[in-house]
Amino acid sequence: MQRQAISPIFTPKMMTEYMPSFSNHCELLKRKLQSIPNGKLIDVYAEIAPFTYDIVCETLLGTKVRFAQNTWKSEFFHLAELGYEIVFERMIKSLYQSDVLFYFSKRYNDYVKIQKLVDNFTRTILKDKQSDTQKPFDTCLDRILKHDLTEKQQMDATYVIFTASQESITTIISFVILMLAIHPDIQQKAHEELDRVLGTEDDEIPFTIELLNSLEYLDMCIKEVLRLYPIGHIIQRECKQDFRLNNDVVLPSGCSIGVGIYAMHRDPNIWPEPDKFIPERFTREAVLNRHPYAYVPFSAGPMNCIGKIYADLLMKSVAATILRNNRFECDYKRVEEITLKTDISIRPQKGYPVRIYSR
Ligand code: HEM
Numbered sequence: 001m002q003r004q005a006i007s008p009i010f011t012p013k014m015m016t017e018y019m020p021s022f023s024n025h026c027e028l029l030k031r032k033l034q035s036i037p038n039g040k041l042i043d044v045y046a047e048i049a050p051f052t053y054d055i056v057c058e059t060l061l062g063t064k065v066r067f068a069q070n071t072w073k074s075e076f077f078h079l080a081e082l083g084y085e086i087v088f089e090r091m092i093k094s095l096y097q098s099d100v101l102f103y104f105s106k107r108y109n110d111y112v113k114i115q116k117l118v119d120n121f122t123r124t125i126l127k128d129k130q131s132d133t134q135k136p137f138d139t140c141l142d143r144i145l146k147h148d149l150t151e152k153q154q155m156d157a158t159y160v161i162f163t164a165s166q167e168s169i170t171t172i173i174s175f176v177i178l179m180l181a182i183h184p185d186i187q188q189k190a191h192e193e194l195d196r197v198l199g200t201e202d203d204e205i206p207f208t209i210e211l212l213n214s215l216e217y218l219d220m221c222i223k224e225v226l227r228l229y230p231i232g233h234i235i236q237r238e239c240k241q242d243f244r245l246n247n248d249v250v251l252p253s254g255c256s257i258g259v260g261i262y263a264m265h266r267d268p269n270i271w272p273e274p275d276k277f278i279p280e281r282f283t284r285e286a287v288l289n290r291h292p293y294a295y296v297p298f299s300a301g302p303m304n305c306i307g308k309i310y311a312d313l314l315m316k317s318v319a320a321t322i323l324r325n326n327r328f329e330c331d332y333k334r335v336e337e338i339t340l341k342t343d344i345s346i347r348p349q350k351g352y353p354v355r356i357y358s359r
Pocket residue numbers: 003060140160161164165166168169172226230231232235236297298299300302303304305306307308310311
């Protein structure tokens with residue numbers, strides 16, 4: 001139900017309506033970054049998350065909850081990450097799948113704390129919506145709320161939209177900045193494109209779909225990040241009928257299948273030097289020469305990601321804003337030095353440490 005209710009929201013018309021919101025919040029992010037002293041070591045994720053959270057809250061949920069202006073608790077950021085770890089542990093540890101055994105585990109108290117925070121957050125959003133009569137556009141949440149749902153279903157839907165969008169988008173943008181900081185030559189090419197397309201003045205950028213689509217090199221950088229660090233690194237499916245693979249192994253009906261997207265994206269038979277960051281893997285010619293399912297960061301088929309178009313345009317808006325005015329350096333010299341941790345998504349163990357310099 002949720003999927004059908006949300007899908008029509010990401011038409012070009014709706015995306016056009018979101019553009020002023022992207023532009024306004026990106027301008028605020030630009031100013032925030034301008035206030036950071038040159039050469040300071042920052043964690044990119046922590047700097048941009050309040051702004052991407054606000055854009056998602058405004059455009060997908062239609063709420064005035066604000067993270068960048070501290071009207072919501074910073075505690076949320078810490079607990080959100082802990083929440084992802086617990087969800088993943090419950091997926092992979094058989095003991096944690098039993099509610100009774102989980103109740104007696106050391107994770108249970110954290111789980112209750114997170115659940116309270118999430119409930120409080122989603123209730124605030126839903127209450128905030130009821131009192132807001134001036135809506136510039138229909139959001140994902142507006143469409144979901146048109147269905148006959150219980151309060152619990154409304155709260156779950158609110159949180160799914162929020163968590164499926166903001167975390168993935170912020171993570172990928174942060175990885176893009178980290179990759180460009182490791183590869184100054186690639187960063188230089190991205191800067192040249194931004195200067196050419198957006199100009200070099202320090203003015204506010206009124207983003208449009210056409211403008212963002214013309215940032216082809218930035219798009220290649222984002223795609224290469226999504227290859228190296230697919231957020232949904234493993235997805236699960238249930239086999240509905242016996243299925244014979246090419247090597248004659250039969251997957252029996254009812255069995256659960258894990259599709260290892262991370263491993264597929266680093267298969268050396270398809271991706272030469274798979275651990276290297278090479279945006280040119282995504283030139284039009286290179287893409288045409290590969291099997292379309294060799295690269296599936298948004299999954300594929302009937303259960304694929306519904307937010308791809310939205311994610312694509314928002315990631316480009318934020319990445320372009322950050323890069324247009326700043327240059328980044330970092331202590332890592334090679335991609336392989338970044339150690340990853342995985343739960344329901346992939347993150348670097350030590351965050352995204354980069355030095356920021358204004359251009
Ligand atoms: C870089 C950004 C994103 C990435 C890499 C990503 C990736 C994915 C992947 C791999 C799946 C499929 C999981 C599966 O097949 O089991 C998925 C599902 C989903 N995504 Fe995204 N996503 C992103 C952004 C978004 C955004 C912005 C939204 C906004 C609404 C969103 C909403 C969803 C929803 C609701 C599903 C579940 C679809 C279903 O079960 O029918 N995602 N995403």
